[in-house]
Every structure is written in structure tokens, then in C-alpha cells.
Amino acid sequence: MHLSIEEYALNAWPALRTIVYDGWLLRFAEGYTKRSNSVNAIYSRDEDHLERKIAKCEELYAKAGLPTVFKVTPFGPPLLDQTLEDRGYTLVDPSCNMLLEDLDASAKPLLTDVEVFASPTPAWLEILSKLNSKLSEHQLNVTSKMFSGFLLQTGCFALYEGAFPVACGIGVIEDRMVGLFDIVTSEQHRNRGYGEQLIRNILKWAKDNGATQSYLQVLQHHPPAHRLYEKLGYRQIYSYGYRTKSLL
Numbered sequence: 001m002h003l004s005i006e007e008y009a010l011n012a013w014p015a016l017r018t019i020v021y022d023g024w025l026l027r028f029a030e031g032y033t034k035r036s037n038s039v040n041a042i043y044s045r046d047e048d049h050l051e052r053k054i055a056k057c058e059e060l061y062a063k064a065g066l067p068t069v070f071k072v073t074p075f076g077p078p079l080l081d082q083t084l085e086d087r088g089y090t091l092v093d094p095s096c097n098m099l100l101e102d103l104d105a106s107a108k109p110l111l112t113d114v115e116v117f118a119s120p121t122p123a124w125l126e127i128l129s130k131l132n133s134k135l136s137e138h139q140l141n142v143t144s145k146m147f148s149g150f151l152l153q154t155g156c157f158a159l160y161e162g163a164f165p166v167a168c169g170i171g172v173i174e175d176r177m178v179g180l181f182d183i184v185t186s187e188q189h190r191n192r193g194y195g196e197q198l199i200r201n202i203l204k205w206a207k208d209n210g211a212t213q214s215y216l217q218v219l220q221h222h223p224p225a226h227r228l229y230e231k232l233g234y235r236q237i238y239s240y241g242y243r244t245k246s247l248l
Helices: 002-012 050-063 080-086 122-131 137-146 194-208 223-231
Strands: 017-021 024-028 068-072 090-100 114-117 153-161 164-174 177-185 213-219 235-245
Touching: 002 090, 002 164, 002 177, 002 213, 002 235, 017 050, 024 050, 050 068, 050 080, 068 080, 080 235, 114 194, 122 137, 122 153, 122 164, 122 177, 153 194, 164 194, 177 194, 194 223, 213 223
Parallel strands: 177 213
Antiparallel strands: 017 024, 068 235, 090 213, 090 235, 114 153, 153 164, 164 177
């Protein structure tokens, strides 16, 4: 079940290019997000040639002009994390996957002034850029390219207070599972329940479209987010992190 959720998350947040290398997935998306620009060693637990395989990954990411990043999960080779540390890789962004097992138990949203786009359209990306000013024009363009021709059912949500968007996020459905991504509340509207209402709208949409469960990914050291997700019924199912090594 947990590996399936890892697969759902890989499918829901695509890369621009993927190389399959001896059971490892090497993902490339012009450097935007570690999810889409990292090695996912999830289909081979063989540890006989770790050093050689890591070196090959470093070669390919260097050729792409990107730092080499490994996503370290419970599903990879047991010695991978220590081997990467010995090679000078730094652990960053310790995170976890959380699961909501029963959408039927989710309360309906109280605020329902939402706009739903079937993909990250220019209009939705403009909303995202207003709510998350840290995103560059390049990163917004990469997001658009990542979801171009996307095959999974997608909802890009914007929650409004009056005429102004106050929160936005993405839901992606595969089978009967919906993944939540890029949940953002505008800085001046935080701690007022808009994030919760946004998520409840996404979950209602997902349930209406046949989903029965939900997952999301969150930084381990983000207490406000954990409190919100636990309030919504999510529970932590496994941890992961990234090991990264800068370009020389």
C-alpha cells in the first residue's frame, strides 16, 4: 500500500523527462522541485553496485546542469542513505507522507466560493504567483509544461473571499486516490481557516469524482501544517527525505 502511494505521488507530480536506470527513476524538470528533479531508487534494493550507480546518476545530472538529488524512502536499498552521506551528500527537507483513509468521514466545506481549473492554466498560475511570491516566472512556466498533456484527472483550485483569491492548491486523482499538492494560503490570510476550507473543497470534488482516500506530503518540522492535516483526519504513514550534492 505505501509503495503504491509513492507511485501515485510520482505520477501526480510529473517530471519533464524520466530515465529508468536499473530499477531507479531519474527525473528531470529543469530544476523546479526536488520531487521532479531527483533519483527515486524504489524498484531495486540491490546494494552490490551502489557506488557505481550513484556515480552514473551524478554524471547524468551534471550533464543536465543540475545538482544530484536522491529521494530517500523506506523502499530503496537499505544502505543507500549511509552511502550517500559517506559521499558528502547532505540531508535536506525531511518530510512525510500522510494518508486520509476514508473521504466519507470528511466534513463538507463551509466556504464554497471556489474556482476549479482542469489544469494549471495561465489564469490559475497567475493566482498561484500572487499567493506564493517566491515562485519565479521560470518555475511557473515549468509547472505549465509539466502538466501539458497530463492524463490524470486534475483540479486546480482557487478559494475566494469576496473578489480576492485567498488560497489555492491542486488535487490529482488516480484510481480512487487523490493527492494534494501546492496548498498555499496568502500570507495576509493565514491562520483564519482558509487552508482547511480549500482542502475540504478539494476532497469534496475528489469524492464526487469517485475517490475514496487521499494522501499528501508535508515537511516533518511544520507544526501548523501537521495540526491542520491531523484535524482533517490524515495520519503519517512513512517518512522520507532528500540527499543532495551541489555541482562542482
